[in-house]
Amino acid sequence: MSETLLAVDDLEKYFPVKSGVLKRTTGHVKAVDGVSFQIDRGETMALIGESGSGKSTVAKTIVGLHEATGGTVWFDGEDVTHPSEEQLDEMRDRIQMVFQDPTSSLNPRRTVGTSIEVPMQVRGVPAPERQERISELLDLVELNDEYLYKYPHELSGGQKQRINIARAISIEPDLLLLDEPTSALDVSVQAKIIGLLEDLQRELDLTYLFITHDLSLVRNFADETAVMYLGQIQEKGPTREVFHRPRHPYSRALLSAIPVTSEEEESYKPRHEPLEGEIPSPRDVPSGCRFRTRCPYETATCETVEPAFTDTDGGPLVRCHVYDENYADEFDEVPDVGATAAVDDTSSDGGSGQFAVTSDGE
Amino acid sequence: MSTETTDAGQSTPESESLLDSVVSQQRRELWARAWKRFVSRPMSVAGLLIILVVVVAALLAPVVAPYPEHAGKYTDFAAALQGPSLDHPLGTDHVGRDVLSRILFGYRLSLMMVGVVLGFGVPVGVVLGLVAGYYGGWTETIIMRLTDTALALPPLVMALAITSALQPTLWNAMLAIAALWWTWHTRLVQSIVASERTEEYVQAAELAGAGPLHVMFREILPNTLSPILVKVTLDAGFVILIGAGLSFIGVGVQPPQPGLGTMVSQGTNYLPDSWWFAVFPGLAIFILVMGFNMLGDGLRDVFDVEVNR
Numbered sequence: 143m144s145e146t147l148l149a150v151d152d153l154e155k156y157f158p159v160k161s162g163v164l165k166r167t168t169g170h171v172k173a174v175d176g177v178s179f180q181i182d183r184g185e186t187m188a189l190i191g192e193s194g195s196g197k198s199t200v201a202k203t204i205v206g207l208h209e210a211t212g213g214t215v216w217f218d219g220e221d222v223t224h225p226s227e228e229q230l231d232e233m234r235d236r237i238q239m240v241f242q243d244p245t246s247s248l249n250p251r252r253t254v255g256t257s258i259e260v261p262m263q264v265r266g267v268p269a270p271e272r273q274e275r276i277s278e279l280l281d282l283v284e285l286n287d288e289y290l291y292k293y294p295h296e297l298s299g300g301q302k303q304r305i306n307i308a309r310a311i312s313i314e315p316d317l318l319l320l321d322e323p324t325s326a327l328d329v330s331v332q333a334k335i336i337g338l339l340e341d342l343q344r345e346l347d348l349t350y351l352f353i354t355h356d357l358s359l360v361r362n363f364a365d366e367t368a369v370m371y372l373g374q375i376q377e378k379g380p381t382r383e384v385f386h387r388p389r390h391p392y393s394r395a396l397l398s399a400i401p402v403t404s405e406e407e408e409s410y411k412p413r414h415e416p417l418e419g420e421i422p423s424p425r426d427v428p429s430g431c432r433f434r435t436r437c438p439y440e441t442a443t444c445e446t447v448e449p450a451f452t453d454t455d456g457g458p459l460v461r462c463h464v465y466d467e468n469y470a471d472e473f474d475e476v477p478d479v480g481a482t483a484a485v486d487d488t489s490s491d492g493g494s495g496q497f498a499v500t501s502d503g504e
Numbered sequence: 505m506s507t508e509t510t511d512a513g514q515s516t517p518e519s520e521s522l523l524d525s526v527v528s529q530q531r532r533e534l535w536a537r538a539w540k541r542f543v544s545r546p547m548s549v550a551g552l553l554i555i556l557v558v559v560v561a562a563l564l565a566p567v568v569a570p571y572p573e574h575a576g577k578y579t580d581f582a583a584a585l586q587g588p589s590l591d592h593p594l595g596t597d598h599v600g601r602d603v604l605s606r607i608l609f610g611y612r613l614s615l616m617m618v619g620v621v622l623g624f625g626v627p628v629g630v631v632l633g634l635v636a637g638y639y640g641g642w643t644e645t646i647i648m649r650l651t652d653t654a655l656a657l658p659p660l661v662m663a664l665a666i667t668s669a670l671q672p673t674l675w676n677a678m679l680a681i682a683a684l685w686w687t688w689h690t691r692l693v694q695s696i697v698a699s700e701r702t703e704e705y706v707q708a709a710e711l712a713g714a715g716p717l718h719v720m721f722r723e724i725l726p727n728t729l730s731p732i733l734v735k736v737t738l739d740a741g742f743v744i745l746i747g748a749g750l751s752f753i754g755v756g757v758q759p760p761q762p763g764l765g766t767m768v769s770q771g772t773n774y775l776p777d778s779w780w781f782a783v784f785p786g787l788a789i790f791i792l793v794m795g796f797n798m799l800g801d802g803l804r805d806v807f808d809v810e811v812n813r
Contacts, residue, residue: 207707234713247704251726261712293534309712 147218147349148204148317149180154212155196155203159425171425173199175373176213181366183316186343186350188364188381190357190396192421196373197353198242201319204351205237206230218316235265238310242322244302248294254280254305255290261313279308282345283338300331307338311346320352324359332356336363358400361385369393372432373424379458388412389460392433431463439464541806548802554795562611569605577760585778595780598770603780606762607788613757614764614792617678617747618740624682626736629689630728634720636690637697648694654687660746667755674763677756681746685739692735696728730807737800741793748789764789 155174158167173196181187189197202208204215206225215223217237222229238261241247248257255276262272277287283304294302303323310318320339324332336359342348352360360367360381367385368378369392377390388394394412402408418436422428428435434444443463451459543549566572570592580600588595594603636647659681666680667673700706701724709723748765750756757763759770764785771782 202707205711207711231713234711239708239711241704241708243704247708249705249709249723249727251729252723260709260714260718264712264714264718306708309708313712 145183146180146216147183148351149216150200150204150213151178151216152213153177153200153203153210153215155199155208156211169425171423172373172427173424174203175424175427177370177373177375178213179366179368179375179378181317181349181351183349184343184347185365186352186360186363187366187368188360189351189353189368189370190355190360191370192355192396194421194424195370196424197355197370198321199373200370201239201321201351201353205239205319206233235313236315237317237319238313238315239319239321240303240306240310240323243326244299244306244323245294245326247306248302250294253291253293254297257294257305258309258312261309265313275312276308279312282311282342283308298331299327300335303327303331303335304338307335307342311342311348314346315348317349317351320350320354322354322356323352325354325356332359339363357385357396369396372421372427374432374461376433376462377458377460379454383457389454389458389465390433390462391437391439391464392417431461433462437464538806542802545802545805547798548805551795551798551800551802554791555799558611558792558795559615561608562615565605565608565612569602569608571602571605572609574601574605575609575762585774585781587778588780594784595778597767597781598774598778603767603784606767607764607785610757610762610764610767610785610788611792613674613761614744614747614789617674617681618743620678621682621685621743622736622739625685626689626732626739629686630693630725630732632686633690633693634697634725634728637694638701638716638720638724640698640701644694647690651687651690651694654684655691657684659684660749663746663750664753664755667750672755672758674757674761677747677750681743685743688739689732689735692731693728696731697724700724700727730803734800734804734807737796737803741796741800744789744793744796 153174154172154176156170156172159169159171160166161168175196177196177200179187179189189200191197199208203210206222210223213223214221217233220229222233225233252260258276258279259272262275267275276290280286280289285301285304285308289297289301289305294305297305303326307323323339324335327335339350340363343350350364352364354360364381366378367381368375369384369390370376371392377384377388377393384393385397388397395417398412398414399417400411402411416438418438422432422435429448430446431437431440431444431449434440437444441464447463449461449463451461452465454460454465561568565575569575571578578599578601583592583596583600584598586592586596586600592602592604594607597603597606632647632651636644662684663677663680667676670676697720706719706723709719714723744764747756748763748768751763751765752769754766754769757766759766767785768782768789771778771785774781
């Protein structure tokens with residue numbers, strides 16, 4: 143079962159920067175700059191990276207909230223980059239999204255029941271049927287009918303996100319885009335939501351694109367992982383490989399920054415790689431390798447030539463000039479660490495924070 | 505998030521009817537809370553009471569007014585310009601009509617003007633504001649520049665121009681004001697919608713497959729209602745003042761109809777000796793306008809608390 147459900151090919155989303163009295167376009171913010179990946183039906187793909195790396199823009203471009211400036215989006219074999227009305231209707235039936243902020247993604251003037259109802263309502267599902275389905279959905283997300291007439295401000299963050307998930311799955315989509323669905327929640331609640339998502343995936347045969355800056359969340363959850371930096375994927379491959387033997391210097395830096403509590407866990411992580419400075423502005427992307435300004439291994443080539451993907455032993459594709467197998471073997475292969483432990487240990491604000499991988503939300 | 509108690513609610517087996525009663529109880533509680541906030545401010549309650557009393561008195565004017573026939577062409581010069589007495593609590597005017605009765609009928613005209621101006625101006629303004637804020641771009645530019653142009657004309661001047669070009673009747677004055685009143689609501693709603701539009705709940709509704717009409721009227725509009733309601737209440741006071749002003753200078757309510765402004769205007773000729781003729785209609789205007797303002801302030805406080813996010 144490896145039928146591709148979603149394929150993104152060289153996707154680009156540039157936002158024009160206008161300035162001056164005449165509002166002339168003086169530059170572009172390259173939020174997404176040549177991103178390609180594909181997700182098989184029933185799989186989970188994680189898209190990780192720092193705030194401002196363009197992860198959310200990828201999701202919003204896929205669903206058509208942004209119009210792509212280049213590249214192609216294939217959904218179930220169909221080119222939906224610039225969807226026609228009919229295609230858009232079909233996409234709305236089959237792709238849903240859960241947003242980062244559980245509060246602002248619920249209408250403050252709608253009760254829980256009427257919020258979940260909207261997708262069915264606009265599709266003309268008869269009222270009694272909707273009522274029944276809403277109860278079913280509340281049950282699925284481990285809430286009950288008592289919540290029907292509550293307003294969002296009466297709910298906790300976790301409850302709100304459950305409502306958002308219920309709304310997204312109400313019309314039985316195939317693909318669910320999860321845009322940092324847990325980053326606004328407490329750590330204990332994060333784990334519960336991830337558990338819920340895993341259950342739902344099994345029960346409803348869902349495909350996930352999971353966007354997050356919190357690596358510990360996806361470790362045991364995602365089948366594939368792509369690491370994004372400044373609008374471009376730097377490394378992608380099976381999650382196990384990316385996490386246990388990160389090849390790109392950026393992936394290593396990200397992984398080495400996961401806060402841990404014990405010596406044992408520390409030994410599982412890649413050697414500490416400090417990242418210098420902040421992520422550059424996507425308006426002014428460095429020449430050559432866009433990571434070079436913060437890379438400890440920068441060479442002369444990095445400045446001039448943009449690295450292409452290199453196939454590596456074991457699966458992942460890596461966009462790096464200095465990558466070689468010897469370098470990757472400098473540290474021991476990391477055994478599988480329980481994700482639960484990692485989830486619990488990650489404080490929501492990025493913890494020990496040698497650098498801000500988990501800074502504020504985008 | 506202080507409300508974080510239990511994340512997952514426990515499923516409690518409950519019968520349908522019991523559940524329904526729980527649900528309606530919650531709804532009642534929400535209203536009860538809003539009402540409690542409202543009544544906790546004596547000013548807003550006083551405002552509401554004033555308006556209720558005036559509206560009821562105006563509606564029942566033919567019944568409650570001591571001399572209903574004095575509202576129209578009636579003269580009794582023998583009783584002209586009598587001071588307040590038991591027969592005429594607020595005195596009589598220059599042709600012997602009961603001032604209290606005429607004030608009650610005057611309120612009818614004032615409230616009718618409020619109804620016509622806001623009944624036309626608010627829906628038009630709100631819809632234009634929604635469309636401008638939601639679609640943005642050229643649609644917004646055209647609507648908002650039109651609004652700015654209309655805003656540049658003061659309603660009073662517009663009413664003067666129209667009534668002098670056509671006929672100086674109450675209807676013409678009302679239409680002139682109504683034709684300009686939408687602008688404020690367009691501005692108000694457009695600015696709210698422009699910011700609400702980027703909220704994720706709007707994107708979520710669009711992703712859910714909702715069309716523009718659903719998004720505008722069923723998602724965004726409910727979030728603009730409280731400021732609109734507050735503005736409508738405060739507007740009512742302004743409309744009454746403008747109406748009285750127009751009547752005062754003779755282009756609104758025409759004698760012998762009992763316009764509040766007309767009465768003040770006529771009464772000023774008999775100041776200071778027959779002070780009641782001008783002062784009581786003036787006070788009547790003042791009380792109603794103040795009532796609307798107090799209610800508006802109270803509503804604003806209630807809604808400010810309610811939208812706690």
